Amino acid sequence: MGKRKQREDDDGPAPSSEPASIGQQTSHIANKQKRSAAYSKLKHKKEKTKRAERTKRQAAAVKAEQLGLEPPTKKVPKTIENTREKDETVVSLDDAEVEADEAQDEFAEHFQRVRPPNVLLTTCYKPSGIMYKFLAEMLEVLPCATYYKRQGYALKKICEYATNRGFTDVMVFNEDRKSINGLLLVHLPGGPTAHFKLSNLRLSKDIKHHGRASSHRPELILNNFGTRLGHRLGRMFASIFSQDPNFKGRRAVTFHNQRDFIFFRYIFEAAERRGPGEKEKTRRVIARLQELGPRFTLKLLSLQKGTFDSKGGEYEWVHNHKSMDTSRRRFFL
DSSP states (O other), X not given: OHHHHHHHHOOSSOOOSSOOOHHHHHTTOOOHHHHHHHHXXXXXXXXXXXXXXXXXXXXXXXXXHHHTOOOOOOOOXXXXXXXXXXXXXXXXXXXXXXXXHHTTSTTHHHHTTSSOOOEEEEEOSSOOHHHHHHHHHHHHHOTTEEEOOOTTOOHHHHHHHHHHTTOSEEEEEEESSSOEEEEEEEETTTOOEEEEXXXXXXXXXXXXXXXXXXXXXXXXXXXXXXXXXXHHHHHHHHTTSOSSOOGGGOEEEEEEEETTEEEEEEEEEEEEEESSOSSXXXXXXXXXXXXXXXXXXXXXXXXXXXXXXXXXXXXXXXXXXXXXXXXXXXXXX
16 A cells, blocks of 8 residues: 555656656656556657757758858767767877877887887687687788797796897787687887777678788778877887888778777778770779778777786776776776
């Protein structure tokens, strides 16, 4: 009786500063049929109001065009990207503090062309056949990389060996049950070390209409790394590619960050002559993009100071699912 009386006395959802959604307006109705009918009625009313506003805007735009006036401004649709939570670490274009820090960080010698990239590629202890196929394609993406078999060595020993041999970076790919699922990127000699989750891997043979890669040094494109952490990660990716790409090869490697997921693509810019005419010189040159492969997605799990140290390492940033993934509009890169 107490619960039934409480439901009858309930006039609706609790008041809030933001306008309540249709589901929130009808969630207090216990009867399913009545709740569904009220939901449909409110939804129809909302769609009717939006349709009337859209017709009004279209009529105003036509009238402004007839009178030679500027049309009314269009509404910008709300997306997760343009409604993201404000982040104080977002870097502006003319930030002197960031420029001073980057002029003295671990990657400064690379951007000053003092230390060209030299990458050591290796794997987990017992790689499968899919790993060797993936490494063969990554060696085409990174002409400055050399593959070494793991042979049971610990990662600390590998970093010491690579430092003594003049390598600038170490890339370790991990797999579980014949599925490549992780990347550890170590910058030598003093770090940092980034650990990524690797997913959605597709090799060249799995990509429709893929091209053939060549030995040209590719151009690097870094997109949407806007925060201090994103800048540091972007410079880390740039340090494994040469600063003087071979533009004649028309190859490009793209790291595109969207909602803290980093999408890797290796593409080729093909030029074709199309149009009427028998002579090739009279035809138009049209550029198109052709993916070479592989493609995969990275998700940053941690960024550690110095080289890899699982016991006493100090971390700059660690992804915590419980405390960090509380909002869909909160991003860190």
